[in-house]
Amino acid sequence: MLRQIEGSKAIAETVALCRPEVVCAYPISPQTHIIEAVGAMVKEGTLAPCEFINVESEFAAMSVAIGASATGARAYTATASQGLLFMMEAVYNAAGLGLPIVMTLANRAIGAPINIWNDHSDAMAVRDSGWIQLFAESNQEASDLHVQAFRLAEELSVPVMVCVDGFILTHAVEGVDLLDQSFVDAFLPPYEPRQMLDTEAPVSIGAMVGPEAFEEVRYLAHLRQLDALERIPAIASEFFEATGRESGGLVRPYRTDDADTVIVAMGSVLGTLKDAVDARRDLGERVGVLGVTSFRPFPSEAVRDALASARQVVVIEKAFSIGAGGVLSNDIAIAIHHEQTLLRTVVAGLGGRAITRRSLEKVLEEASRDELATLTFLDLDRDAVDRERARMQATRRSGPSAENLLRDRATVAPKVRA
């Protein structure tokens, strides 16, 4: 049913259709509206049987999900940013134990400086944890992906993280076609665990594994992710057959067939990118977009195929590895592995800075003239950076950089200014 609805609410209602048996959460912006809505449904009894646990930290949230999943319950939680980092040890543990937990990550920057707005630093921080990471482009996809995520997680006994851009998607109200219960029940069979705590058939779960088998256990986890490379498109196409909607899958090419330059990105920025590409196409430039939906497992083959004829690849990233460069770019470079292709990284949208169509068109323009540097930062205020660098060199005790920059920008109240 098509409804004008907030992204978080659409996600919550879809999660409820998946009949989770244990939902646990600790509030953090911008994830709050999701768990508030699920909590209300449990409280009023429309989502039952389901236990909603208000925990005391994200570390506890993931731990409760681990206990519930190991007991054979379908478990769900949601977090963002600092919360993901606070639960990181348990995030790795859930994957290591092979527990099919589904978690929404309302993507948000990581401090310091503390910042509640969107970027992808949080998701990148756990890319090696063994979780499947799917990035939603729109609220329709964000909502649909949750049904696919439970199905995928439970088929493979691997946890799945649905990455949804914080605020940009979670707090945006737009039209979302919500699934109905009968469809979800048919699409997502009841959870049949591969392993569980059962008094009738006791097993020990979580034993120490030494050098004699650790590598094999890790390799098996890798194989399960490779299996996911098969299952993700299969599930997406089954979903498409039933709904007519292209949600999920590994990658999503847009006007790439004859493209000289292809822009690669993940998440909500893809919409703006497509508009920018359309505008440049109108000017006769051969540009296209490749959206990466599945970041883990990384679909190297699909990426290679989609970029095969591109002369130049520009990766727009909402995160970067400080001191190195692009994170997604690295995976792209390994996937295409031919030196003739020009690979450019544009770091953009950090801490919620708006990625405008105008800025993107400027990137495309520079790209068309082969003027893009290997690594650039979109809309960077170079003067502000230079001023702070100068201060740091002139005075030993130049003070905290973040606050200095804010003072320069005059966004601090005048009274506070020195």
Place this chain on the structure above:
Amino acid sequence: MTSQRVHFYQVGSFAVGNRLLNEEERTIQAQADRTNSIDSGHRACQGCGEALGARYALDAAMRATNGQVVAVNATGCLEVFSTPYPETSWRIPWLHSLFGNAPAVATGVAAALRAKGKKDVRVVAQAGDGGTVDIGFGCLSGMFERNDDVLFICYDNEGYMNTGVQRSGATPPAARTATTEAVGPEPGNVFGQGKDVPRIAMAHDIPYVATATVADLHDLERKVERAMEFHGARYLHVLVPCPLGWGSPSSETIHIARLAQESGLFPVFEAEYGVVTSVSHIRRPVPVEEYLSRQRRFNHLFGANPRPDIVAHLQAMADENIARYGLIAPEMEHSS
């Protein structure tokens, strides 16, 4: 259920408790049909108090629930020595996740059981003192505050023994550990305020809180059985001497646990909904020296350069416990 009527004291002689008791009063551990939740063959050190305590506690929990127990374990000695895969000592469903999250994992297990309508299956979570009073404390307090249906057992050996005997929040003052060496003017662990988790648990007003030692296994079993009569959050704090970390002979584990109780350093009591309901009285009061001098971790308080000042400080702590809980029975006070 009132406290145990039979007063039988193991005295370190050859007398074996069960032999002197009527069959129905013998320990669950003495029954041929006990579960054997933790099977033999594990890798615990000789004389390990934790292995002993866990075996009694879990078999008692199994008895109390008709065999319907799921165990959650924090990282630590108990986890490591019980599951050297492909061998496992656990004959009950058992899950180890992390060091600091056992209470939350147990909450998750309990929630799943509730959602699935498995009312008869109960959850026991276990951790050492590190996993309880330090790294797991946030999760533990959350579990208490929500009154989640979990019995949490802390096997307290007063330090991080699995990693090589480092100080924990439960290490007693003056004790030597690898991170509180017996050097300098104030050798061993600092005299802080301590972190008395049984009292903190009571402050949450949860249904049941108790302490026990491996010196009185009848009492330990009875307290586990009592705990399983309640629903909601329950906490059992068991003192389990560690021959390795405490520097005591393996054969002395029970004796030292008894001296901890009889000196007043480790009060044994139980409480319901935040109120103390029974206290194990000290039968034969002993000065703290008797307890301390048997352990190498307190060696620096005695011998060539004795520190009677520190011993007196520890005695004062014991006396405070004795006064707080009324550990000396009134009739004994008359006779002394």
